[in-house]
Amino acid sequence: MKGRGAVSNSEGRFESLRVENVHDGWDLLEELPSAPQTTVSRETAKSIISRNESPDIPYDQSINPYRGCEHGCIYCFARPTHSYLNLSPGLDFETKLFYKHxxxxxxxxxxxxxxxxxSSINLGSATDPYQPIEKKLMVTRSLLEVLARFQHPATVLTKSAMVERDIDLLAEMAQKQLVSVAISITSLRDDLKRTLEPRAASVAARFKAVRRLRDAGIPVFVLFAPVIPFVNDSELEEVIKQAAEAGAQGANYVFLRLPHELKEIFREWLQAHVPQKAEHVMSLVQQSRGGKDYDSEWGQRMRGQGVFADLIKQRFLLTCRRHQLQNRAVWRLDTTQFKVPPRSGDQMGLGF
Incomplete structure (x- = not known):
C-alpha cells in the first residue's frame, strides 16, 4: 500500500484466533483492501521511565512518548510491542497510534x-519521538521542557527533521553538557527509502538537520541503522562520509534485528519489493545470527557475528578513522547539575 511499510496486518503472537481471507470465486471483480487510515488514541500512562540493564545500550533509562509509529519503517524492532495491545505488528503498528498525554x-x-x-534518559529508544503526530501533540517538547528545568541529561534518537523545531531547548541544554542528538539514516537512495521507511523524513532533510544542530552547538551523531545485508550495506561508507561532511561528531551502526513477528513481516517486505534478493538476504542474516533469523543475546544482537558481520565492523571502523569521526552515537553528559526546581508554594529557607 502506498505510504505504508508493512505488506499485511497479521495477528500478533498473543492472539488465540487467526483469520485468513479466501476468495470464494463468486465475485467477478476481486475487491482490493482499502488503505488504512491513521488513528490516534489518548493513553493515560501509569509510569513513564523505562529502565534496562543491557550492557550493549549506552543508557539505562528511556522514555517513549508514543506507542506505534507512523514512519512505517519495515525493519523496526519495536513492531512486536503492538502485540501487547492485541494489535498487529504489521499495518496496525503504523496506523493505530497512542500518545501519553x-x-x-x-x-x-x-x-x-x-x-x-x-542517569541520562533517552527519548526514542523504540518509537520515534518526532514522528508526524508530534507536530500537533508536542509530547516530546513537553518532556524536554521538564528535563531542561531539572537540568537533567538526555539523549535523543530520531529520523525526523522535526527535531529542528526544538533547537532552542536543545541548544540551551547543550551549553550545560546535558544533551546529544543522534539522527538515524538507513539509505541514501530515495527509491529504497520510500519502501523501507515510507513516512520518514527525506535523507536530504535529515542531513540538513545534522548541519543545523551542529551549527547551534548541539552534539550530533549519525546512526547507520539497520545494516541490511545485500540491501543497504554497500552504502555504509558513503553515509558516514556524508555524515562527516554535514558536521556529525560521531557515528554508529546497528545490524538488522528481527525479533518475534518481525521475522515474517520483513520476509513479506522482501518478497514484495526485492523478491530476487530475498533468499540471499535471509541467508546472510542467518549467517550473522548463528544460523537463526535473530539472536537476542547481549553483545550479539546489535552487531551480529561471523564473517559478514565482522566485515561490516571493520569497514565501519576504518571509515570512521578515515573521516575522523568517533565510533559512537552519544555524548558524555553531565549528571552533577541535576536538581529539583522549587515549586510554587514550597517553603523557602530563611537566613538570619
Whole structure:
C-alpha cells in the first residue's frame, strides 16, 4: 500500500484466533483492501521511565512518548510491542497510534522523588519521538521542557527533521553538557527509502538537520541503522562520509534485528519489493545470527557475528578513522547539575 511499510496486518503472537481471507470465486471483480487510515488514541500512562540493564545500550533509562509509529519503517524492532495491545505488528503498528498525554506530569513526579538517582534518559529508544503526530501533540517538547528545568541529561534518537523545531531547548541544554542528538539514516537512495521507511523524513532533510544542530552547538551523531545485508550495506561508507561532511561528531551502526513477528513481516517486505534478493538476504542474516533469523543475546544482537558481520565492523571502523569521526552515537553528559526546581508554594529557607 502506498505510504505504508508493512505488506499485511497479521495477528500478533498473543492472539488465540487467526483469520485468513479466501476468495470464494463468486465475485467477478476481486475487491482490493482499502488503505488504512491513521488513528490516534489518548493513553493515560501509569509510569513513564523505562529502565534496562543491557550492557550493549549506552543508557539505562528511556522514555517513549508514543506507542506505534507512523514512519512505517519495515525493519523496526519495536513492531512486536503492538502485540501487547492485541494489535498487529504489521499495518496496525503504523496506523493505530497512542500518545501519553500525561508524560510530562509523570516525569516531573518521578524526578522529584527523594530517592531518584540521576542517569541520562533517552527519548526514542523504540518509537520515534518526532514522528508526524508530534507536530500537533508536542509530547516530546513537553518532556524536554521538564528535563531542561531539572537540568537533567538526555539523549535523543530520531529520523525526523522535526527535531529542528526544538533547537532552542536543545541548544540551551547543550551549553550545560546535558544533551546529544543522534539522527538515524538507513539509505541514501530515495527509491529504497520510500519502501523501507515510507513516512520518514527525506535523507536530504535529515542531513540538513545534522548541519543545523551542529551549527547551534548541539552534539550530533549519525546512526547507520539497520545494516541490511545485500540491501543497504554497500552504502555504509558513503553515509558516514556524508555524515562527516554535514558536521556529525560521531557515528554508529546497528545490524538488522528481527525479533518475534518481525521475522515474517520483513520476509513479506522482501518478497514484495526485492523478491530476487530475498533468499540471499535471509541467508546472510542467518549467517550473522548463528544460523537463526535473530539472536537476542547481549553483545550479539546489535552487531551480529561471523564473517559478514565482522566485515561490516571493520569497514565501519576504518571509515570512521578515515573521516575522523568517533565510533559512537552519544555524548558524555553531565549528571552533577541535576536538581529539583522549587515549586510554587514550597517553603523557602530563611537566613538570619
Amino acid at each position: 500525561n508524560a510530562a506530569e509523570l516525569l516531573e513526579k518521578e524526578l522529584s522523588k527523594p530517592g531518584y538517582v540521576c
